[in-house]
Amino acid sequence: NAGVTQTPKFQVLKTGQSMTLQCAQDMNHEYMSWYRQDPGMGLRLIHYSVGAGITDQGEVPNGYNVSRSTTEDFPLRLLSAAPSQTSVYFCASSSRSAPPLDTQYFGPGTRLTVL
Amino acid sequence: KQEVTQIPAALSVPEGENLVLNCSFTDSAIYNLQWFRQDPGKGLTSLLLIQSSQREQTSGRLNASLDKSSGRSTLYIAASQPGDSATYLCAVDPSNYQLIWGAGTKLIIKP
Numbered sequence: 001n002a003g004v005t006q007t008p009k010f011q012v013l014k015t016g017q018s019m020t021l022q023c024a025q026d027m028n029h030e031y032m033s034w035y036r037q038d039p040g041m042g043l044r045l046i047h048y049s050v051g052a053g054i055t056d057q058g059e060v061p062n063g064y065n066v067s068r069s070t071t072e073d074f075p076l077r078l079l080s081a082a083p084s085q086t087s088v089y090f091c092a093s094s095s096r097s098a099p100p101l102d103t104q105y106f107g108p109g110t111r112l113t114v115l
Numbered sequence: 116k117q118e119v120t121q122i123p124a125a126l127s128v129p130e131g132e133n134l135v136l137n138c139s140f141t142d143s144a145i146y147n148l149q150w151f152r153q154d155p156g157k158g159l160t161s162l163l164l165i166q167s168s169q170r171e172q173t174s175g176r177l178n179a180s181l182d183k184s185s186g187r188s189t190l191y192i193a194a195s196q197p198g199d200s201a202t203y204l205c206a207v208d209p210s211n212y213q214l215i216w217g218a219g220t221k222l223i224i225k226p
Contacts, residue, residue: 004158031212033212033214040218041218042119042204042206042215042216042217042218042219043159043204043206043214043216044216045213045214048212048213050212058213059213090158090159092159100164101164101166102146102147102149102164102166102208103149103161103164104149104151104159104161104206104214105161106151106158106159106160107158108157108158109157109158
């Protein structure tokens with residue numbers, strides 16, 4: 001199992017550009033989520049999904065879109081990048097029906113800089 | 116609103132010591148609490164998960180306890196090693212999948 005994979009690992013954008021961060025998991029987890037991590041702060045939830053076709057907003061959803069067309073993939077789209085979106089982005093997955101229950105598996109992260 | 120606090124923000128101890136990391140939360144209505152480890156520039160690795168009905172969980176030299184009534188969890192690390200150096204984060208799941216995170220404790224184990 002590859003677990004949770006994220007691409008790219010690093011990205012530099014100019015203000016106003018758009019891009020998609022990719023996330024995939026091969027554990028058949030129903031739950032997937034996107035977080036951002038800023039220095040000195042805990043992770044903050046951007047969007048999450050409890051299954052294919054179902055997404056919902058987290059704590060900081062503005063400026064981001066998600067979709068979940070398959071169980072495996074959960075891409076995060078930045079619509080018009082702003083310097084405030086400079087951060088490290090993590091994707092995670094878990095299952096509430098298969099063991100180990102609720103254990104969160106994280107991808108390696110994408111370090112995004114917006115100039 | 117649920118808030119999660121981890122104190123201290125940083126901790127440096129000599130190798131071999133037993134140590135305790137603290138996590139406090141303001142709302143006792145939680146589904147579970149999880150402890151994670153994060154190495155510099157890396158993703159997070161789950162260490163221990165305690166369901167709301169449990170009091171503690173153990174894995175090797177790690178032991179995590181949960182006291183919902185007081186809003187506290189502790190992560191006990193026995194016989195610390197330099198390889199334990201990392202940032203340790205706790206997160207509370209209020210049952211709606213929206214985990215609430217502490218800012219972490221940066222642990223340095225000196226050889």
